[in-house]
Amino acid sequence: MTISSSYLSHLKDLFAPFGEITIRKMFGGAGIYCDGNIFAITGEDGLWLKADDVSRAEFENAGCERFTYEFDNGKTGSMSYYSVPEEVFDDSDALEHWTQLALGAASRSIKKPKKSAKKR
Template sequence: MDRLDIEEMFSALGPVSIRRMFGGKGIYHQGRIIALEFRDEMLLKADAVSAPEFEAAGARRWAYEGKTGKPVNMPYWSIPEDAFDDAEVMAHWVRLAYEAALRVGK
């Protein structure tokens, strides 16, 4: 995704900053990381409060294979498909990501 696409996706929050990381991009709002773009997929931050909602919507949790061969679950989830066709639905998911980032900071 290019900068304009990312800014549009997160427009419900206001300005975001984009930084290169992990071979992808980190998306930040008000200094807190709220999403990662990795391997051409946008992944939103979630926590114990919001992860069940992501899971119920059919989103996938990002995991990678650790050194022991076991999966390491990360606090990032795919965006439910219906969000890509509806700005209000996308706004809901990006707000959940920001709320999770705020809770992590406490």
């Protein structure tokens, strides 16, 4: 089953206050980007926000579940994305809080170019 375009439009509208939102379909789901940085993923069965060492505990303490997937060989893998608390869809303060956590994790994950050694 594929994700409906109306659901993706809804997510784009939901996150629009935070910046330029783009969505790229991938692997049966979609990546959600704000100003070019991926901060969320979605699939037919949920929405997950990016977390990192700074924000992971808050997601876990709220009972959010880590995104997992199954390989063809039956093994499972996971990514550092956590399910969204339900209040995000009904409470603008909750939306702001959890989205900012994900945007912070996204910005911290951007690899910065290494400074080159000075030429002599």
